[in-house]
Amino acid sequence: MTPFDYTQRFLFDETDVRGELALLERSYIEVLAKHTYPEPVAQLLGEMLAAAALLCGTLKFDGLLVLQARSSGAVPLLIVECSSSREVRGIARYDAEAIPANATLQDLMPEGVLAITVDPTNGQRYQGIVPLEGQTLAECLSGYFATSEQLPTRFWLNADGRRARGLLLQQLPADKHKDKEVREASWQHLTTLADTLTAEELLSLPNETVLHRLYHEEAVRLFDPQLVHFNCSCSRERSANALVSLGQADVELLLHEQGGQIEIDCQFCNERYLFDAADVAQIFAGGGSQTPQETRH
Numbered sequence: 001m002t003p004f005d006y007t008q009r010f011l012f013d014e015t016d017v018r019g020e021l022a023l024l025e026r027s028y029i030e031v032l033a034k035h036t037y038p039e040p041v042a043q044l045l046g047e048m049l050a051a052a053a054l055l056c057g058t059l060k061f062d063g064l065l066v067l068q069a070r071s072s073g074a075v076p077l078l079i080v081e082c083s084s085s086r087e088v089r090g091i092a093r094y095d096a097e098a099i100p101a102n103a104t105l106q107d108l109m110p111e112g113v114l115a116i117t118v119d120p121t122n123g124q125r126y127q128g129i130v131p132l133e134g135q136t137l138a139e140c141l142s143g144y145f146a147t148s149e150q151l152p153t154r155f156w157l158n159a160d161g162r163r164a165r166g167l168l169l170q171q172l173p174a175d176k177h178k179d180k181e182v183r184e185a186s187w188q189h190l191t192t193l194a195d196t197l198t199a200e201e202l203l204s205l206p207n208e209t210v211l212h213r214l215y216h217e218e219a220v221r222l223f224d225p226q227l228v229h230f231n232c233s234c235s236r237e238r239s240a241n242a243l244v245s246l247g248q249a250d251v252e253l254l255l256h257e258q259g260g261q262i263e264i265d266c267q268f269c270n271e272r273y274l275f276d277a278a279d280v281a282q283i284f285a286g287g288g289s290q291t292p293q294e295t296r297h
Helices: 026-033 039-058 137-147 180-194 199-204 207-215 236-246 248-257 277-284
Strands: 006-012 017-024 063-070 077-083 087-093 113-120 126-131 153-159 164-171 220-222 261-265 272-276
Touching: 006 039, 006 207, 017 026, 017 039, 017 180, 017 207, 026 039, 026 087, 039 063, 039 077, 039 087, 039 137, 039 153, 039 164, 113 137, 126 137, 137 153, 153 180, 153 199, 164 180, 164 199, 180 207, 199 207, 207 220, 236 248, 236 261, 236 272, 236 277, 248 261, 248 277, 272 277
Parallel strands: none
Antiparallel strands: 006 017, 006 220, 017 164, 063 077, 063 113, 077 087, 113 126, 153 164, 261 272
8 A cells, every 4th residue: 555655766767767756645734734824835835845855755865955945025934854764844934914815936935045955964065046936836946957067857746735746857867878869859758748747637646647647658667655754853852952052151041031941942843842940950060951841832
């Protein structure tokens, strides 16, 4: 039985192109459950979650992929994270009164910029910048790869508040076909067929059916699915480390200003971590952050 949330790779046996499909249901719903989002914002957040899952499926690294979009519009900030183990989380900041019905990407994020950050556990951090100048997020991401020095890559993304789906095609280094014109013709053929896929088909059909409808005349190999799930990386220990970074004098002042108890809230999952005077003393004495103090939603 196919899991609810997964990415799944496929290869074209007779040409140098690979693909990835993503389906997020439970993890998408868990992200939306943490905040109340207007429909256009929920859809855009779902598309970005699917995009992050697709990108993680094409990268060979151990670490974290972060997509962070900023704009001057109704959605000033949107962040999605996907780890190499395919743990996802996301959040959007928005002005509900400024969001029209059936809002497009340009309505939501005018003058927007998307930063794609790959932060490996070991190795050098990399960041690319994507102007949000297209009509859709998929168009913006596809345009970025078309103009960068990386492998040509196309995206198709859709979300409806219940499901977030994505399709990615990526041209591989020359192996089966060395001739540049043959490679380009093959790439154009496969992407043109993918352009015929409707949002309804992508959101509702299983991967096998999607690939058969698009590429029934091609030799396609579909690999085993890789599970995706929601997980927030916040913790009491990380919150304590944030306090340590402020310095003991500033934390004690903050403790006094907040009436003897510091509250640290996670914006992604709404988890709340509480630290009283005893907790603070223990943290700065090197005793760690584990105390009987409870976390609350």
